[in-house]
Amino acid sequence: MYGQLLHSLEMFACGEIVVLNEDVHVGGVGLVRLPVPVALLVYRDRVVLIDTGLSPLSVDGGPFSPYAFLDGRVSTVHSAENSLVTQLGRRGFVPRDVTDVIITHNHFEHTGGMALFPQATLHIGAADWATAQSSTGPFAAMYTPLKMAQSSPRIEYERDRDLFDDGVVTVLALPGHTVGTLGVLVTLSGQSVAITGDVAESESAFLAEAAGPNDVDPKQASQSIRRLKEVADKVSATVWISHQTATWNRWRTGSSPS
Numbered sequence: 462m463y464g465q466l467l468h469s470l471e472m473f474a475c476g477e478i479v480v481l482n483e484d485v486h487v488g489g490v491g492l493v494r495l496p497v498p499v500a501l502l503v504y505r506d507r508v509v510l511i512d513t514g515l516s517p518l519s520v521d522g523g524p525f526s527p528y529a530f531l532d533g534r535v536s537t538v539h540s541a542e543n544s545l546v547t548q549l550g551r552r553g554f555v556p557r558d559v560t561d562v563i564i565t566h567n568h569f570e571h572t573g574g575m576a577l578f579p580q581a582t583l584h585i586g587a588a589d590w591a592t593a594q595s596s597t598g599p600f601a602a603m604y605t606p607l608k609m610a611q612s613s614p615r616i617e618y619e620r621d622r623d624l625f626d627d628g629v630v631t632v633l634a635l636p637g638h639t640v641g642t643l644g645v646l647v648t649l650s651g652q653s654v655a656i657t658g659d660v661a662e663s664e665s666a667f668l669a670e671a672a673g674p675n676d677v678d679p680k681q682a683s684q685s686i687r688r689l690k691e692v693a694d695k696v697s698a699t700v701w702i703s704h705q706t707a708t709w710n711r712w713r714t715g716s717s718p719s
């Protein structure tokens with residue numbers, strides 16, 4: 462597989478989640494269906510995933526629900542066809558080819574596939590890692606994939622870092638949605654893409670620099686959106702808002718929301 466590596470960045474949806482609108486948009490009503498995105502960057506001899514989507518155990522309802530702790534506030538739409546393993550396979554990769562996993566933050570729909578990549582170096586916000594390891598109580602199950610990753614090689618982030626020291630991948634420290642949220646700026650062939658994770662959960666929140674209803678520190682979240690905008694503007698980056706269906710429809714490859 463390594464003989465033909467191309468430099469590329471792709472994004473694909475590994476299923477969808479159906480959530481209460483009020484959980485993602487201040488004042489939202491009803492339910493909203495959102496893509497669960499994963500980005501795949503192939504660069505030199507590195508195969509980098511940005512987030513890992515939903516747990517493989519949730520495919521087609523799974524043998525049991527790994528998300529029972531969400532108690533009905535979230536349901537998943539996750540099939541074998543749009544699973545991360547299937548979508549990697551379509552691109553000629555198996556999970557053990559993945560060299561690096563950047564987790565934008567420690568929420569369930571970004572960490573679900575972690576267990577597929579024990580050999581990969583985990584890149585994660587230091588505070589998000591610490592939160593996941595120390596969590597107890599009903600929501601502790603959300604952090605199970607990260608607890609299982611303790612023996613993986615790991616780089617923790619407290620500030621921005623140029624991952625390969627060549628300006629191609631910059632991991633950005635953008636706390637507020639969670640205590641250790643990261644964004645990623647990728648520049649390939651003179652084009653830049655800013656991957657937001659959940660720094661902003663919708664395009665309207667991004668434009669308004671507005672914190673989301675579940676942000677742990679709303680003030681910090683607004684500051685992080687502002688900083689992401691500055692970083693993106695400086696290099697005329699396209700901003701990819703992970704759960705924004707309209708943004709997703711412009712960028713999608715592979716299986717996608719209906």
Ligand SMILES: [Zn+2]
Nearest residue numbers: 568570571659
């Ligand atoms: Zn999310």
